[in-house]
Structures are given as C-alpha cells and as structure tokens.
Amino acid sequence: MTVLLIGGTGILGTAMRATSPQGVTVTAPGHAGLDVTDASAVEAAVAASRPTWILNAAAYTAVDAAESHEADAMRLNADAPAHIGAAARRHGARVLHVSTDYVFGGVGTRPWREDDPVAPLSVYGRTKLEGERRLQASGAEAVIVRTAWLYGETGKSFPRTMWERATQGLASRVVADQHGAPTNARDLAQWCWALVARDARGVVHASNAGQCTWADVAERVYAAAGKPGLVTRVTSEEYLVPAPRPRYSVLDGTRLESLLGAPRRAWEPALDEFLADLKRRSAA
Numbered sequence: 028m029t030v031l032l033i034g035g036t037g038i039l040g041t042a043m044r045a046t047s048p049q050g051v052t053v054t055a056p057g058h059a060g061l062d063v064t065d066a067s068a069v070e071a072a073v074a075a076s077r078p079t080w081i082l083n084a085a086a087y088t089a090v091d092a093a094e095s096h097e098a099d100a101m102r103l104n105a106d107a108p109a110h111i112g113a114a115a116r117r118h119g120a121r122v123l124h125v126s127t128d129y130v131f132g133g134v135g136t137r138p139w140r141e142d143d144p145v146a147p148l149s150v151y152g153r154t155k156l157e158g159e160r161r162l163q164a165s166g167a168e169a170v171i172v173r174t175a176w177l178y179g180e181t182g183k184s185f186p187r188t189m190w191e192r193a194t195q196g197l198a199s200r201v202v203a204d205q206h207g208a209p210t211n212a213r214d215l216a217q218w219c220w221a222l223v224a225r226d227a228r229g230v231v232h233a234s235n236a237g238q239c240t241w242a243d244v245a246e247r248v249y250a251a252a253g254k255p256g257l258v259t260r261v262t263s264e265e266y267l268v269p270a271p272r273p274r275y276s277v278l279d280g281t282r283l284e285s286l287l288g289a290p291r292r293a294w295e296p297a298l299d300e301f302l303a304d305l306k307r308r309s310a311a
C-alpha cells in the first residue's frame with residue numbers, strides 16, 4: 028500500500044512516520060515539496076504518486092494567532108482539505124484527515140460523540156470544521172479523525188511548554204475550568220494506521236481515555252520534573268488569551284475502541300511515558 032503523507036514534519040506527522048506499519052510505503056514530500064494550499068500542486072502530487080491513501084496531518088494549529096490570521100487559517104484548514112478531497116476523488120485515493128475537539132462549543136456534560144452538534148468558538152475551530160465539511164462535500168472516500176490536546180516528540184505543545192517552564196523553575200498560572208483529554212501522538216498515529224488498515228469511513232473521535240483540566244496536566248508535568256507546587260490553578264477569565272477555548276471538549280472514544288477492538292490508554296500513563304522520554308533526553 029502506498030501513502031501520501033501531508034504534514035509529515037508536524038507533531039502527528041512525525042509520529043505517523045515513526046510508526047508506519049510494514050508493507051506501507053510512505054511518501055512525505057514536506058511543505059517545501061508540496062504546498063497543500065495549492066490545488067494544482069496537490070493534483071500533480073496525487074497524479075504522480077497515485078497513493079492508496081492520502082493522510083492529511085497539515086494544519087494551521089496556532090490557535091491564538093488564527094484569530095488575527097483568519098485567511099491563512101482558512102487556506103490551510105479548509106481550502107486544503109477540499110483540494111485533497113478533489114484530487115482523491117479524481118484518482119480513487121482514500122483520505123484520512125485530522126480534525127479537532129475545538130469544533131465543539133464546550134457546553135457539555137458527557138463526552139462528545141461523533142454526531143453531536145458542533146459549535147466552534149474560535150477561528151481555528153471554525154476553519155477546521157469548514158475543512159471537515161469541504162472534504163465531505165468533495166465526495167472522496169474519507170475518514171475524519173478528531174483528536175485533542177496533542178503532544179509528541181516534536182513541535183510545540185502544552186506539556187512541552189510546561190516541561191520547559193518546570194525545568195527552568197518557572198511558576199505557571201494554568202486554567203482549571205477547561206476539561207478535555209490529552210493525546211500522545213504515538214498513540215494517535217497507531218490508531219490512524221489501524222483505521223487505514225480497517226478501511227474506516229466517517230468521523231472518529233480519538234484521544235487518550237479519561238478527562239482532566241489543563242491545570243491537571245500542568246501539575247503532572249511539574250511533578251514529573253521534580254518541581255511540584257509551582258502551578259496556580261486559575262479560571263479562564265483570569266488567563267486572558269485571544270481565542271476562546273471550549274470549557275468541555277472531552278471526546279467519546281466508543282467508536283474508536285469498537286473499530287480498534289481494544290481499549291485506549293488512559294491519558295495519565297500516555298503522558299508519563301512522554302515525560303519519561305523527555306527526562307531521558309535531557310539527562311543524555
């Protein structure tokens with residue numbers, strides 16, 4: 028099987044490359060090799076490589092910056108999935124596209140299911156939702172994987188930011204009224220490969236299991252760094268940022284678990300594994 032991986036240098040893309048199964052040939056042209064916002068470049072890349080699957084892990088992920096760069100976010104998060112869908116449809120490729128828990132508005136009391144009503148609060152969330160819709164409207168055979176609070180070996184993520192602050196002995200004020208579940212990119216990558224192997228379609232929610240707040244994540248990171256007590260729990264009103272985040276964006280993993288035929292790891296051991304890895308690397 029051949030796979031065209033777009034966004035192969037990002038948090039998820041790096042994990043996808045690291046976990047690609049035997050028998051899968053992955054082509055990852057990188058941003059310089061393929062600008063996914065360029066419809067004719069996408070068409071040419073798909074025509075040239077004729078992949079069985081196109082995996083789209085490219086996105087505009089700077090949530091606060093998106094508020095003042097809506098056109099850029101729209102090009103990458105909404106136009107690009109439409110280009111991918113059109114090329115996939117023309118060449119008979121299937122698409123695995125990645126989306127976000129930020130398509131939900133946050134007034135919720137139980138984990139969000141795939142068909143629950145969406146209500147994005149931010150430009151990032153709105154453009155990602157538009158991307159889902161444009162891909163679906165393209166008529167391509169596609170699976171849309173909504174994940175949440177992602178972190179991994181590369182790139183900027185909340186756990187990494189907290190780790191850097193903790194190891195420098197810096198205190199952090201962190202919101203304790205936004206609920207979600209962090210996701211280890213290696214777990215997500217393996218689920219994505221499993222969804223490809225199972226030829227999945229539709230929308231699938233995919234985060235590590237359980238739920239917590241950003242403050243809970245920060246406290247766990249600080250404890251692992253040997254610097255407990257430096258996190259102050261605050262409200263969203265006390266931590267002002269340009270983009271509103273959902274108060275509740277826990278994703279229901281029932282569909283994923285039934286497709287995988289196995290339970291997901293809870294967020295705590297998944298985060299601990301990542302932190303142990305960071306610790307080993309900083310000691311080396």
Ligand SMILES: NC(=O)C1=CN([C@@H]2O[C@H](COP(=O)(O)OP(=O)(O)OC[C@H]3O[C@@H](n4cnc5c(N)ncnc54)[C@H](OP(=O)(O)O)[C@@H]3O)[C@@H](O)[C@H]2O)C=CC1
Pocket residue numbers: 033034035036037038039040057058059061062063064083084085086087088103125126127128155173174175176177178182183
């Ligand atoms: N990070 C998170 O917390 C979460 C992410 N998601 C979703 O998961 C997916 C993966 O996110 P993540 O791994 O964090 O993304 P990153 O921000 O880490 O990586 C984005 C990737 O997109 C590439 N890229 C950017 N612009 C273009 C372009 N014009 N053409 C081709 N490639 C481009 C980047 O390459 P380069 O750096 O060279 O420009 C990079 O490889 C996205 O769909 C995101 O919306 C969902 C929930 C949580």
Ligand SMILES: Cc1cn([C@H]2C[C@H](O)[C@@H](COP(=O)(O)OP(=O)(O)O[C@H]3O[C@@H](C)C(=O)[C@@H](O)[C@H]3O)O2)c(=O)[nH]c1=O
Pocket residue numbers: 088089090091127128129174175176177184185188199200201202205241266268272
């Ligand atoms: C760095 C920091 C953030 N925060 C808050 C701001 C925000 O509400 C929350 C998370 O902040 P960040 O900006 O690190 O993360 P954010 O950019 O909101 O992360 C999101 O990224 C996109 C791509 C997604 O799709 C989401 O699932 C989610 O992972 O924590 C603090 O309270 N204190 C801090 O020191």
